[in-house]
Structures are given as C-alpha cells and as structure tokens.
Amino acid sequence: MSEIFIGIDLGGTNIKVGCFDSELNLLRKVSVATEADMGPAVVVERMTEAIIGLIEEAGFKLGDIAAAGIGTPGPADYRKGIIINSTNMPTFKNVPIRQMVSDALNCPVAFDNDANVACLGEFTAGAGKDVNDMVFFTLGTGIGGGIICDGKLVQGAGGNGAELGHIIIYPGGRSCNCGQKGCAEAYASASSTAKRAAEAVKAGVESSLKKVLEEKGDISCKDVYEHLKKGDALAKKITDETAEVLAILCINMLHTTEPKRIVFSGGMINAGDILLNRIKDYFDRQIWKLKKETVEICFATLGEDSGIIGAAAMGKELV
C-alpha cells in the first residue's frame, strides 16, 4: 500500500498544501486563498477540497494518507490542538483545528506554530539537513523561532518554547507588542527595521528615504535595503542596528543550546549578503574569546516550502 503525507501551512491569506511520499519528497503542492472571513468550517472545507484535488492529481486517494501536519501562527494551545485566536484570522476563536482536519482527512494530524514547523522543514530538507543542533529565526512582521536539540524540536513545558523574538536584548528599551521592553522583535523584525527608519526620517535625519516616506506615506524594510545599496547613511545605520541585535541573539543562543548552525529565514533575507555579512561581523567582534566558535550563520534554502515540508515531517513523526 502506498503511503503519503500531507503538509499544511495555514496563513491568514493563503493555505499552502503539499503532498509528500514516505521519504518526504514533495510530489505536488498547491496554494488556495484562505478566505478566513467565511469562518473555520468553510476554511477547513476549502482546505480538504484542495488536498483531495492534490492527491488525486498525484494518483492517490484519501485513504492513502498516513498522517498530516499543520502549522499556524499562534497563540494556540498546541497540546490540545486549538487555535485560541489569530490576528490574521479574526473569525478563529478557540477552534479545535487539529480534530477538524483529522476528521476531514481521516488520519492523525500534528499541530504546531508556523515558526516551529518551518524550522523542522529546514532541518529535514533545507539549511539544517546535515546537522543535529540548529536554531532558526523567521524575520517578518515579528521574529519567530525554532530550536532543534540533538535532532528534536524543543517544545517547552507548555508547548510555547522558542519564542526567540521575545528574548530581551536591550532591557528597558523599545516597547514590544508583547508587553515587554527591549525584545529583539522590537528592533530587528522586518516591520521594526522599517519603523525605526521612518521614525528617524520623521525626526529630521537626512536620508534618501525621506522621499519614499513623502510619496508612499510609509517606509518598508525593502526600501531600507534598496537605499542601503545606493549608499544612504541612515539605511546603513538602521541595518547595522538590526544586524547587531541579530548577532547578539546568535551569541545568546550559542551559549544556550549551542547550535551547529543558525538559520535566518523570512522576507528580510532578500536583503542578501549585505545583511548576512553584517550579522557575522558583529558576531565575530562580540563573541567570547575562551574558545574558537565554529557555529555557521546562514540563510534558509527552502523559501516558502519550509512550512509544508516541516508540517509533513511533523505528521510523519506520528506514525
């Protein structure tokens, strides 16, 4: 009997679904609009239809699914399989998503937050596939995290481990949406990087970004990196501050779970080597001298597929 695994990446805008063979090779994938405003029942129905279409195209039927995995943004009760609420899916309140998907697909379903799932994807088939200990960061609206220790995802006592964006870097510093002050996320996420640039321009700092702010009413993280490449001094300062926070995060994680590799992912890695090299520079300058460190700091390699691959891998662990 053929066995296949399904990986689901449920986001506020799109549901991405992948169908994998027993070696976790991607056979086929599809993305459909979430239409979260229609409510959880409709979303799961749309998801199920997409999955059935996908596996039929791949030459399988519903009964061939051995297990599935699903990743969503938090906060959720991952142990109980419930989405508590969701910034991007306001109709989702206390939704027993794991059971709903399990009923629809008639198979066991694993459930975890999107950053942990993407971490597992990179660990299984991407930037971390040849190591046993890794740390993973997603740089987007916020900073998500994932930790692999000795080949296993760190879940934490309550299933909320690896909220690495909320490590405090500057005590008493910038206010974070979480209620703390000085979190890494309040400085070095894509949104916070853009926000710091806009604040500086509004405060009168000379920069070619001033025109962007005037024309678009806002500055994006992409704008910052574009103007950095053109030599803008403010864009350089903002990037340096972001890189320094990310380097301190790397140092702190090295002294915690001592990964062999640290992987950055998310929209902000489009900035490319100019960002990666700054992070490595700050790391090398600030890391201890007691022993030579050989941790590798790099970018993710799977792009948007990390979520469906990690979800399928998580499902596979169930059987």
Place this chain on the structure above:
Amino acid sequence: MSEIFIGIDLGGTNIKVGCFDSELNLLRKVSVATEADMGPAVVVERMTEAIIGLIEEAGFKLGDIAAAGIGTPGPADYRKGIIINSTNMPTFKNVPIRQMVSDALNCPVAFDNDANVACLGEFTAGAGKDVNDMVFFTLGTGIGGGIICDGKLVQGAGGNGAELGHIIIYPGGRSCNCGQKGCAEAYASASSTAKRAAEAVKAGVESSLKKVLEEKGDISCKDVYEHLKKGDALAKKITDETAEVLAILCINMLHTTEPKRIVFSGGMINAGDILLNRIKDYFDRQIWKLKKETVEICFATLGEDSGIIGAAAMGKELV
C-alpha cells in the same frame, strides 16, 4: 549481584565522592583534599583510594561498581573526556580524566562540566525532581548553567551548551572575563555583585559597606547581603541590579526552552528570600502580557550534594 554507582565532584580544593545504590540513594559520602599541585596522577590515586575506602565501609567492593560519573569545572572536551586546562588546578593540562578514572575503577565513566552535573543532580533528586523541563543557574565566582529539555540534559553541538552566565544582558556593558561585554556573569555572579559594591564605595557612594572595605580591604557578596538586611541603601541598589539581571535571564530562558521551573544554586542563595523575592518581582513586572506565565523560580535544595548525585545519575545513564 549488588550494583552501586559512584558520583565524583572534582574541584580545585576538594574531591567529593558519593556511593549510591541502584535507585540513586546516597549510601555514604566523603570529601578529601584535592592537592592538585601534586599533579593529575596523584589526584586520581587519592580519588581512587577515597572511593575504595568509601565502598568498603558501605559493604561493597570495587567490582560492584556499575558505573561512575565525574564533574569538573571547564574548559574541557567533554566528548573526548579531557580536561583542557583549569584555573583552580594549574597542573591539569590536557588530562584524559575520563579514561584515567575508568582505568582506576574498572567501570564506564561519564564526564561533564560541574554546572551540568549539579543541574542533573537537582533534576534527579532535588528542586526539579517533579518536572520535565528545567533551567539551572549556579551563582558563585561565575554563573554556571544547565538546561533540561523534556527530561534530558542539553549538551549542545560541541558539548558546551548552557554557558548561561555568558548570555549578554547589557550589550556594550561591563567587561566579562570571557572577552564579551555585558554578560550576566559580569553583573550578577557573587563575585561581580561584590565587585560592583566595592566600585561604588570607592567612587564615593555613601554606605555602611565603606567600613568593611576599609577594615578588610575588600567587600564580599555576603557583606552586601548582611548590610542589605541592616537597611543600607547601596546594598539595596546593588542587590536590585543583581536581581534584575537574574530576572531578565529567567525571561530569556522562558522564551527559549520554556522551563517549568528555574532553579538558582550556589553560595549566593544564602541571601535567602530577600534575593529570591526581588528576582520574582522583576520577572513579574517585565514578563510579556500575551499569556499568563506559571514558571516557578526557586532555590536548589541539595546544597553541596547536587554534584555527586548528578555525577552518579550521569554514570547510571551509561549502563
């Protein structure tokens, strides 16, 4: 056949040895002077004599030892079982301690750094015995650390995980002996706490500690807590700063491996509830508001025995 386990805590001043039954109940223990200046061969010989004496008193013989464990201060190559060098035992350079002890006792021997071993002791039989995820700090000359994730000690990719005293709390801050700036250890170890007090007195801050400095030529961490109890304002300020650093360490570890319990140990916990309550206060004030946190912050319960218990537990895992 009876099986016993040996736990060894090798320090610069004393070698502590414990003999345990197969349930890791302590049968008998002894402490002998290390006499490190005599060199590693003599130290291992003294250690072996102490162990043989101990097990004979307990009614056993050398062949009854199923396994042993040994903890030492770093830096060491824990995978290869070698003490690279030691601040407190200058004659120890590239000493294959694990093999030497294994040859002497004719049994398998586990080897790890003293903080990890003490962490495992508290996890096995002390403050963490009823949880599955814990974080452990020793507050002494430096700050050592240990992490238990899902019942297992986190070793790290190179065996150097959980160097938690070198988590950077204040980037660009006080210089640490490790070469970094702003490490937790540079503020909140017993030595750094005392040092900050002495610096303040020397800088002219009014304090009842001034007389201590004049009479003894130095201020100890114990002095700080004694003068705190008598109401000295500087002692309060220094303690508050120490507690705040330790609280931020707790917050950062909560967002990393999400322990159920955080355990402080080492000489500084003699300060008592006055310190513990300040740490909890800062934690409660500064922790995120996204969800209610229930992590328990407490003191270790095994005192000096944590090292021999943890070492024996580590040995037991070998067989």
